[in-house]
Amino acid sequence: GEIKEASETYNVIGNMNEFQVTIGETTFGGREELSDPHGIMDYGSLIYVALQRSRTAKEAIKVMTDLVKEYGYYSSGESFSIADPNEAWIMEMIGKGPGVKGAVWVAVRIPDDCIAAHANQARIHQFPLNDKDNCIYSPDVISFAREKGYFNGLNKDFSFADAYCPLDFGGLRACEARVWSFYNMFCSGMGEMYLPYIQGKSKEPMPLYAKPDKKISVRDIQWAMRDHYEGTALDITNDVGATAYKMPYRLSPLTFEVNGQKYFNERPISTQQSAFAFVAQMRANLPDAIGGVLWFGTDDAATSPLTPIYVTSTVVPECLRDGNGSMLKYSDTSMFWITNRVAQFAYLRYNIVGKHVREFVDMWENQMLELVADMDTQIGSASNAKKARKVATELSVDNAQALFGAWTKLDKFLMVKYIDGNVKGQDENGDFVDNGNGKDIPGVIEMPGYSEKWKRAVAADKGEVLKVVK
Numbered sequence: 001g002e003i004k005e006a007s008e009t010y011n012v013i014g015n016m017n018e019f020q021v022t023i024g025e026t027t028f029g030g031r032e033e034l035s036d037p038h039g040i041m042d043y044g045s046l047i048y049v050a051l052q053r054s055r056t057a058k059e060a061i062k063v064m065t066d067l068v069k070e071y072g073y074y075s076s077g078e079s080f081s082i083a084d085p086n087e088a089w090i091m092e093m094i095g096k097g098p099g100v101k102g103a104v105w106v107a108v109r110i111p112d113d114c115i116a117a118h119a120n121q122a123r124i125h126q127f128p129l130n131d132k133d134n135c136i137y138s139p140d141v142i143s144f145a146r147e148k149g150y151f152n153g154l155n156k157d158f159s160f161a162d163a164y165c166p167l168d169f170g171g172l173r174a175c176e177a178r179v180w181s182f183y184n185m186f187c188s189g190m191g192e193m194y195l196p197y198i199q200g201k202s203k204e205p206m207p208l209y210a211k212p213d214k215k216i217s218v219r220d221i222q223w224a225m226r227d228h229y230e231g232t233a234l235d236i237t238n239d240v241g242a243t244a245y246k247m248p249y250r251l252s253p254l255t256f257e258v259n260g261q262k263y264f265n266e267r268p269i270s271t272q273q274s275a276f277a278f279v280a281q282m283r284a285n286l287p288d289a290i291g292g293v294l295w296f297g298t299d300d301a302a303t304s305p306l307t308p309i310y311v312t313s314t315v316v317p318e319c320l321r322d323g324n325g326s327m328l329k330y331s332d333t334s335m336f337w338i339t340n341r342v343a344q345f346a347y348l349r350y351n352i353v354g355k356h357v358r359e360f361v362d363m364w365e366n367q368m369l370e371l372v373a374d375m376d377t378q379i380g381s382a383s384n385a386k387k388a389r390k391v392a393t394e395l396s397v398d399n400a401q402a403l404f405g406a407w408t409k410l411d412k413f414l415m416v417k418y419i420d421g422n423v424k425g426q427d428e429n430g431d432f433v434d435n436g437n438g439k440d441i442p443g444v445i446e447m448p449g450y451s452e453k454w455k456r457a458v459a460a461d462k463g464e465v466l467k468v469v470k
Contacts, residue, residue, distance in 0.1 A: 001040035003071055009052040013294055013311045014278055017051040020292035020311065021060055021084045022280035026120045028092075028175070030077030030165035031150070036095045039072030047080070057084040061091055061107050061136065068093070072101040077165050079118040082107070085284035085291060090116055090208065092124050094164045096144065104144050106137035106160050108208060115216060116209040117182040119269070121175035122165035123208050129155060161205075172200060174254060174267040177234060179206060181227055181269060186212035186220070195233055221279050222295065222365060226302040226358075228268040236266045237351075244454035246351040248302070270302040272347065275336075277301040281308075288312070289388045290379045293372065295365075296320070299339040303346050303357045305364040307403045308372055310379065310392035317400035335400070338407045345414055352448060353418050360410055364403060371399075422447055 011018040025043055041049075046064045054060035060082050077094040091107035106124055110116045116123075128135045142158045145151040150163040165171070180198045184191030187210045196202040228248030229235050237246040249272050250265030257263070276298050283291040292311035297304040298320070318324065318333060325331025346354040375395045382388035416432070417424050425433040425444025435443035450458075458466070 001071065003040065003049070003067065006053050010055070011312060011314065012048060012051045013309055013313055014296055015047065015051070016278075016280050016282075016292055016294045016311045017054070018292070018312050019055045019084065019288050020280075020282040021051060021054050021057060022082075022282060022292075022294075023047045023051060023060060024081040024278075024280075026079050026118050027075070028077040028079055028118075028120050028122045028165050028171075030094045030122060031148075032076070034095045034097050034164070035076050036072055036074060036098050036100060038099055039068070039074035039095065039101070041067050041071050042074040043078045043080075055084075057082045057087045057089050061089060064091070065093075065103070065105060065138070068095075069102045073103040077122060079120075079123060081116075081118070083280070083282060085282040088116070090118060090124065092122050092160055092164075102138075104138050104141045104164070106141055107135070109134040110209045111211075114209040114211050115183075115186060117179045119175045119178040121167065121171040121179075122161035123179070123206075125159040125161050125205060125208070126157065127160065167205075169200070169264075170254075172198065173264060176206065177229075178227075178267065178269045181229055181232060181234070182224055183210055184232060185224055185227065186210075186214075186216060188213050191232065198234070218279060218281050218295070219365070219369065222306055224269070225277055225279065226270045228270055228302070229266060234266055236268065238453075240453070240457055241265070244450035245349045246451075247347065248350065249347065270300060272300050272343065274300050277304070277306070279306060286376065287380070289385065289392065290376045295368075297339070298336040300343050303343040303354060303361065304339040305361045305403060305407070306368075307364075307400050308368050308375070309396045309400065310375075312379075312389045313393040313396045314389055315393050315397055317397045317404075319400055319404040333404075335404050335407070338404060338411060341411050342407060342414065345411075345418070349418065349421070349448075352423065353414060356414070356417075357410070360406075364406065368399065 015024055016022040025047060027043070046067060049067065050060040050063045053063050073093070073095040078092070080091045080093070082089045082091055088110045089107050090110065091105060093103045093105035095103050106127055108124055108127055127137070141160065142151065142155055145158070145163040151158055161167070177198050180191065180194055183194070183206065190210060194206050197204055197206060228237065230237060230248070236242060236250065237248050241250060242248070248268060254267060255262055255264045276296065278297070279295040281293040281295060289312050290310065294309045294311055295306035296309050297306040316322070319335040325334035325337055331337055342357060346357045378395065379388050379392045382391050423446040424442045425446065427433055433443045435441045
């Protein structure tokens with residue numbers, strides 16, 4: 001379909017525009033009967049068209065809701081994170097069914113001293129009906145629910161999530177659990193308080209937002225994106241499914257059956273099936289030319305580094321260019337494919353190789369955080385806006401390509417160091433140790449073998465066949 005052209009559009013880099021407006025999303029599905037296959041605007045189109053046309057988060061909300069009202073909403077239920085340097089909102093939206101234009105929606109502003117998260121399950125329950133500064137919603141968000149038979153109580157008791165996306169087991173353990181893990185990292189007591197909810201023993205839902213123990217840094221969010229429930233009651237790195245190498249992933253499908261009983265695999269924040277991840281840094285104390293930095297990475301957040309891209313950039317780095325390889329075509333110059341190569345190798349022995357990869361991720365991002373201040377100065381000291389864009393572009397491209405080169409070297413290094421399940425030793429300079437008879441023959445080789453838990457499991461399963469006898 002077609003929509004009316006805007007008289008002016010703005011520069012967009014990934015999920016952020018030149019005014020530091022950022023939009024992210026998770027799909028919650030919700031009531032299947034409310035999807036409209038005839039709508040023109042799907043959630044992806046809403047995000048990128050709104051970024052092209054909005055200077056603030058609140059303006060983006062209006063653009064998105066006006067578009068679905070005029071052209072129809074194609075997608076199922078969706079949660080949007082919409083933010084600018086001064087405000088952060090969560091908006092949840094779902095259509096009205098086949099052939100019916102528009103959507104029902106509610107948007108809540110997150111208080112400045114709080115954090116919020118959503119993960120494929122509607123999160124807005126009750127909301128203020130008379131606080132336009134902090135909550136806006138479609139006029140029929142409650143009446144439409146009554147009409148469809150989703151709600152019949154008092155307006156003050158209306159829950160968007162309960163009406164349009166009733167919680168089920170999958171929504172609880174595969175979705176809400178990830179939000180729980182996020183809050184557990186930053187808010188004392190919340191992990192313990194809401195664990196019964198996550199386990200299905202309590203019906204009291206988690207709040208939409210919560211006040212953290214301290215201010216949250218860019219670094220905090222980058223590492224929160226890499227969580228696998230480590231150190232919590234849902235930790236998946238210690239059971240037999242983790243293999244001998246503490247693998248924090250479980251392959252799809254999420255559920256399986258044994259002797260007629262259904263089971264499920266935990267779904268952590270970080271997953272091997274990610275295409276890309278980003279952390280948007282919006283800085284109100286700086287001009288837009290240098291304020292907005294999109295920390296962007298391809299593939300699994302846990303094993304892939306994020307590189308800073310200034311949102312006034314006008315050129316996409318070759319390693320991140322659209323069309324440079326695809327899901328069905330390998331490319332030697334694609335960041336997506338080199339991060340996948342490294343990740344696939346890390347998955348084989350995660351507690352050994354994966355740990356090494358995460359050290360490189362940490363080193364790169366710390367280095368980039370230190371460089372951002374210097375890059376801010378270089379861009380800000382440009383004589384005019386055109387020159388500033390040029391400098392921002394060059395710095396963003398150079399960093400991305402430098403990261404690609406570093407990860408290409410890491411891929412080769414990991415192959416040499418960890419081939420065949422062994423670990424080659426290195427000296428204090430990082431050089432591989434030889435055996436004294438020739439530089440091409442390794443001298444120190446470790447053989448990590450398997451974990452004690454794995455050994456006991458194998459002994460119990462096949463001990464009579466594998467037992468050493470006289």
